[in-house]
Amino acid sequence: MLVVTDDAIxxxxxxxxxxxxxxxxxxxxxxxxxxxxxxxxAPLLARASLVAVVFPGFSDGRGFSLARRLRAAEYRGRLRAVGALIPDQFAYARACGFDEVGLTPALLARQGEGAWAAASRTPAPPMARRRAG
Structure with missing residues (x-):
């Protein structure tokens, strides 16, 4: 799996x-x-250093809600969005509490590494920052 963060892939x-x-x-x-x-x-989450939330489709936003609930429940480990995501969702994923996005090499190749690199430098819109915080 390839992992996109604010700094690297x-x-x-x-x-x-x-x-x-x-x-x-x-x-x-x-x-x-x-x-x-x-x-x-809860018992598993207490031991988890990383939680990866699976997105079955880019139009299914339940993973964003789950990330917010995890952070509200004081999960402090790494939180990764994995699956069918698009670069435009990166800033919102970060605003919801995700630390990173995990992609298959095929998905990254299809969408373009440059698109993900640019997305990692784009701040979340103000409305998303208010809702997530």
Missing amino acids: AEDAAPLSAPQDAPAEGPLRLALPNDADLAAL
Whole structure:
């Protein structure tokens, strides 16, 4: 997976675990569907150094709401949006609490690395910053 942050695009090959496949102990990198029940996942979230929220389609915004709920619940680890996202959504993802966006190499190639680099330098619109904060 390629990870887009404010500063760079880098590879991250470390595995993610679905909640049902999470190890019983130790550090955790968790992948969640965008309709996850956070209350039921609280014990896993307490151990997670990274939570990746899966976006099944670029027009499905539930992942943005989940990010806000995670941050409101005081999740302080890395928060990654993964899946079908477009560069125009990067600033809003950051405003909602995401630290980064994860993309497949094929998706990044199709959308263009330059588009994502430009998006990472674009601030969120003022309305998005007010709602997210």
